[in-house]
Amino acid sequence: MALMSDAYEVTPDHRMILKASRNGTPPNIKLDGAYKFVDDLYTLIPRGAPSLINCDKLVIEGKNIQIPPNAVFKGKVTIKNPSGTAKSLPGGTYENVEKEL
Numbered sequence: 001m002a003l004m005s006d007a008y009e010v011t012p013d014h015r016m017i018l019k020a021s022r023n024g025t026p027p028n029i030k031l032d033g034a035y036k037f038v039d040d041l042y043t044l045i046p047r048g049a050p051s052l053i054n055c056d057k058l059v060i061e062g063k064n065i066q067i068p069p070n071a072v073f074k075g076k077v078t079i080k081n082p083s084g085t086a087k088s089l090p091g092g093t094y095e096n097v098e099k100e101l
Contacts, residue, residue: 001044001045001052002029002049002052003016004045004049005049005051006049007019007026007052007053007055019053021053022053027052027055027058028056029052030057030058030059031044031060032060032061032062034064035060044065044066044067045067045069048069050067050069050070051072052073054074054075055074055075056075056076057075057077058073058077058078059078059079060078060079061079061080061082062081062084063081063084064087065079065081065087065088065089067088067089068091071089071091071092071093071094072092072094073094074093074094075096076096077097077098078097078098080100080101081100082100083101087101
């Protein structure tokens, strides 16, 4: 997910690099085991990756979560879906928060 986000960029010679504003530290992403395969990851972000340029750590717990591309994560964010029923995170900015759907 991090590689698909705005935390990385493609150079003119087609290399994927971390953006300079990240100061050499990529976002720490911990996804629930429900998203361990690429196809499963696309169920989490079906329309594209959220903004992670200012995200230190993102934790996703639970399955059947959808994150929109207009979600912005800053600092340390945890998103939880304990019910297991399909839930969509509303778009917006999430900063240093634990959000249960």
